[in-house]
Amino acid sequence: MLNSFASVQEALDSGKSVSDILEHYLLEIEKNKHLNAFLEVFEESARASAKEVDEKRAAGNAGKLAGMVIGIKDNMAYKGHKVSSGSKILEGFESLYTATAVQRLIDEDAIIIGRLNCDEFAMGSSNENSAYGKVLNPNNEKTVPGGSSGGSSAAMAAGLCTATLGSDTGGSIRQPASFTGTVGFKPTYGRISRFGLLAYASSFDQIGTFTSNVEDATLLTSIMAGMDEYDSTLIQEPQKAYSIEAPKEKLKIAYIKDCFNSEGINPIVKAKSEAILEKLKAEGHEVAGVDFPYLDIMVPTYYVLTTAEASSNLSRYDGVHYGYRAQDAEGVEPTYKKSRAEGFGEEVKRRIMLGTFVLSQGYYDAYYTKAQKVRRLIQDKTKEIFKDYDFIISPTTPDVAFEFGANSADPITMYLQDIFTVQANLAGNPAISLPLSEDENGMPFGLHVMGASKDDENLLGFSAYLMNK
Numbered sequence: 001m002l003n004s005f006a007s008v009q010e011a012l013d014s015g016k017s018v019s020d021i022l023e024h025y026l027l028e029i030e031k032n033k034h035l036n037a038f039l040e041v042f043e044e045s046a047r048a049s050a051k052e053v054d055e056k057r058a059a060g061n062a063g064k065l066a067g068m069v070i071g072i073k074d075n076m077a078y079k080g081h082k083v084s085s086g087s088k089i090l091e092g093f094e095s096l097y098t099a100t101a102v103q104r105l106i107d108e109d110a111i112i113i114g115r116l117n118c119d120e121f122a123m124g125s126s127n128e129n130s131a132y133g134k135v136l137n138p139n140n141e142k143t144v145p146g147g148s149s150g151g152s153s154a155a156m157a158a159g160l161c162t163a164t165l166g167s168d169t170g171g172s173i174r175q176p177a178s179f180t181g182t183v184g185f186k187p188t189y190g191r192i193s194r195f196g197l198l199a200y201a202s203s204f205d206q207i208g209t210f211t212s213n214v215e216d217a218t219l220l221t222s223i224m225a226g227m228d229e230y231d232s233t234l235i236q237e238p239q240k241a242y243s244i245e246a247p248k249e250k251l252k253i254a255y256i257k258d259c260f261n262s263e264g265i266n267p268i269v270k271a272k273s274e275a276i277l278e279k280l281k282a283e284g285h286e287v288a289g290v291d292f293p294y295l296d297i298m299v300p301t302y303y304v305l306t307t308a309e310a311s312s313n314l315s316r317y318d319g320v321h322y323g324y325r326a327q328d329a330e331g332v333e334p335t336y337k338k339s340r341a342e343g344f345g346e347e348v349k350r351r352i353m354l355g356t357f358v359l360s361q362g363y364y365d366a367y368y369t370k371a372q373k374v375r376r377l378i379q380d381k382t383k384e385i386f387k388d389y390d391f392i393i394s395p396t397t398p399d400v401a402f403e404f405g406a407n408s409a410d411p412i413t414m415y416l417q418d419i420f421t422v423q424a425n426l427a428g429n430p431a432i433s434l435p436l437s438e439d440e441n442g443m444p445f446g447l448h449v450m451g452a453s454k455d456d457e458n459l460l461g462f463s464a465y466l467m468n469k
Helices: 005-013 018-031 043-059 100-107 150-157 174-180 214-224 267-282 295-316 332-343 346-358 364-388 411-418 422-427 456-467
Strands: 038-041 069-073 111-116 163-168 183-186 206-211 252-256 286-290 391-395 431-438 444-451
Touching (some): 005 018, 005 214, 183 456, 206 214, 214 431, 252 364, 267 391
Parallel strands (some): 069 163, 252 286, 252 391
Antiparallel strands (some): 163 206, 183 206, 431 444
């Protein structure tokens, strides 16, 4: 099974061509189209790219990713191809340029095979909010694949490509990775350019990877990362190639006590996560519980800030400049109103309204300003923990994947899916979900590991150590 770059390279070494590799994935996508992971397969351009890479391999000048076939979340621009962010509001829109992260992979001869389904504008934890239908979890098709990068996680879990890209605003890579049994990595905020990523909440969004192992996540991240003149929020440091090294010394590992004592946590998730901590302790690492007094207010803080940013970012979709336009609207204001009312889904409209409210006169200080202050407290407390510890470990999600419709009627329950992951976005730290456990029915769930800001390489090294134990 071609589920890693190492397996692809073995196939190439045995005489297969990049075109052969691509055809294998195209066949698997066709077999699994009922999963609804792909919104569009770029067969024509992917085949042309594969042929070019085969010619480069024959000439001995192929890039580092020759043979790697990658699916991209439907919120990343790829020149000459459609992008919709899972929304009707961008119906028929075609990208005029390619996102920096995607272009850097193409420059190393990766093949972009298609765009992957997602919750509309990355707003959701189940992939039930896409305008183009829900994505099924390959592990149990009655359950959600997580969100918002559900198509990316499902495609990776089903072996439909070598790796996929997602975006993570509050857990949208790590939560679906937990639900599907894949490796989901969110780098430090500002590590990878957001140029060409359709914005949800600009101070939270971060492009990351879904892979079957840490090695592929490391390779892809080191290629995508680095300064970019089109994104001023990036870390202003030259990017070096990451190497994976096992810890040379015993580590100091923290776990947030309230995460393990949370009311909604599945007892099996708790027990198996605690067992991993006990194993690390038995190997001589220092493992200690720490207090984090802001656990219960992180999700409310996150939703105040992200909806405020969404209200601003999504104002550009007006039915006038591009994308969907209401057919029977006459005049500027009716066109705006009807196009947005018809073009956006219910969850997106809910968040735009909430964001507009918290930014409105009379409520700005009570909500938005206060949330920014709380975010700073969360950042400071997180930094304080990392002064004494190398990593923070918790479950990625309180439970395994839930069935479709189980949380649809209760937005608060759905929002609480992010309770263990959102800290990394509020603080800007790198974090990863590792598929280290299953419940009694064989459904996977992840171990969440967070590192200090900018310490992506050591986090990936420790993650590989955990995966290879």
